[in-house]
Amino acid sequence: MNNVHNALQAVGLDEDIKVLIATYTGLLKKSYPPSEASNQGRPYFNLFDAMYDAYFAAQSHLGGSNVEIVVSESGWPSTEGDVATTENAGTYYRNLISHVKSSSGTPARPGRSIETYLFAMFDENMKPGKETEKHFGVFFPDQRPKYQLSF
Template sequence: MDIPNNPPIAVAITLFVVTLFLSLCLHFTEAQIGVCNGMIGDNLPAKKDVVDLYKSNGIRAMRLYSPDLDSLQVLQGSGIKLMLDVPNEDVQSLASDQSAAMRWVKTNVVPFASTLKYVVVGNEIHPSDKQASSVLPAMQNVLIALKSKQLENKIMVSTSIDTSLIINSYPPSNGQFNNTAYITPIINFLTSNGSPLLVNIYTYFAYISNQQSISLDYALFTSNGTVVTDPNNGKNYQNLFDAMVDSVYAALAKAGAPNTSVVVSETGWPSAGGDAATVNNAGTYYGNLINHVKQGTPLKPGQTIETYLFAMFDEDKKPGPKTERNFGLFTPTKHPKYGQLNFS
């Protein structure tokens, strides 16, 4: 093609290249670090103050576990991208009734579409849970609703699992899903729609459940050198986070989805309430994690891991062990627990 003799074609090609470049820049400059905004507390700041705190700390992504209208409204125009959950208790109704999914999207997504990046259909639903058979049809119905509003290319639909669905995770390349009948159709949906698998990854819980085999340094990113070498592929691991993420990638490959990406939809370390739960350990974990995720993992070197820290605040009404109420990066009075973490 003789470009100089075809100015209109040259201009069109130039515009295409510029547009592609800008779109790639926008994609790659989206926040790699987000923070989950849990709300199980009676002493938390006002919704506007929360969004202002995100902005003032350079936190450009939020996970919200239910469609809180006040939060959704305040987020508009904030520049913060949102991961919005369909709560577990709503999954069955959205699965069984397309009109319910249409209403949910019309109410909670359409008015706030410019802010949303993901709709998360269920959090840590296990194959034995009553909602398990509803996860995939609910995802399908939500996607149909998004398509009816021409939003399917702007907002991705996924679900968030925990690592109990992964077995044989040592060494990481042996990782596989423990219930393929449950997870494979979900993975097929993600793959066909270009959506990532969302995974909640906690090195803290792995460490406290197996301190005989896992060192604190390995869990906190403070090991001085290689701790684990995977004999199957020769990959070297200096921290547990990478090993856990790569076990998910290995499981995805075995499920026929080697190119499906992983987003870490929760990770954190408690500052009180249990073994190794100290301010120093938590601050070390968060700081090292933030600095690390842009590097990728041994299986996916250089591939930034989009990661959501858990959580913005301590939640004084959260049930369970005391550690569950002490995952906050900030106190309810908006003071940082760990100095000035560089979220950007």
């Protein structure tokens, strides 16, 4: 990551092109309390904040406390599971949008915005695999919205 950023900086493109790396939750050996991925006595009220702070603590332990974290995909399936309902998915997306729009931040990083992207734009009715994996979209494949969301 540093080498790519340094190369972009050398040609004056470091402000125009951002360097990112994708990770997944399986990389965290221990995610709670987040500072061991220490909770300094501020309680966590949702899993999203706890996971975000666990990633921040883990990368801080590796010297990356100044590296911003972007949540590149977060979603909830709307069909084909016990809790995979359109109502639950709509509630998840509305609450997520409301949470990240607020300036509350997380217990470890209060007052900081969290750049977050929804997964996914459209249901993928032709996607192979489990049926539930085809139903994460906020739109149906025919482009009709599934939920009333306010960004």
